[in-house]
Amino acid sequence: QVELVQSGGGLVQAGGSLRLSCAASESGFNTMGWYRQAPGKQREWVATYYSTDTTAYADSVKGRFTISRDNAKNTVSLQMNSLKPEDTAVYYCAALFFRRGTYWGQGTQVTVSS
Numbered sequence: 001q002v003e004l005v006q007s008g009g010g011l012v013q014a015g016g017s018l019r020l021s022c023a024a025s026e027s028g029f030n031t032m033g034w035y036r037q038a039p040g041k042q043r044e045w046v047a048t049y050y051s052t053d054t055t056a057y058a059d060s061v062k063g064r065f066t067i068s069r070d071n072a073k074n075t076v077s078l079q080m081n082s083l084k085p086e087d088t089a090v091y092y093c094a095a096l097f098f099r100r101g102t103y104w105g106q107g108t109q110v111t112v113s114s
Helices: none
Strands: 004-008 010-013 018-024 031-037 044-050 055-057 065-070 075-080 089-097 101-104 108-113
Touching: 004 089, 004 108, 018 031, 018 089, 018 108, 031 065, 031 075, 044 065, 044 075, 055 065, 075 089
Parallel strands: 010 108
Antiparallel strands: 004 018, 018 075, 031 044, 031 089, 044 055, 065 075, 089 101, 089 108
């Protein structure tokens, strides 16, 4: 069973920055991404880091968020800059392992005050 442990997050004022990290207990995941869920809303995709070393971002965070990967530490991070109140949500990391499925982190609260 793969375990994903998230760290980071917290409370920040609008315009500030936060960094989230997600460490996997195993190497070899194909993709790892970040999702978020705001109160009363469905979970939405935020960003993905692919095994091809390419990245993709939701339009709402493009240019403000950066996803990166540290293969030596089996970690993917999300640097969030120019945060807005609408970025407030619980953020989840997810890792896709070929033929094994998708695993989720425990969730991390990000709150952006106006």
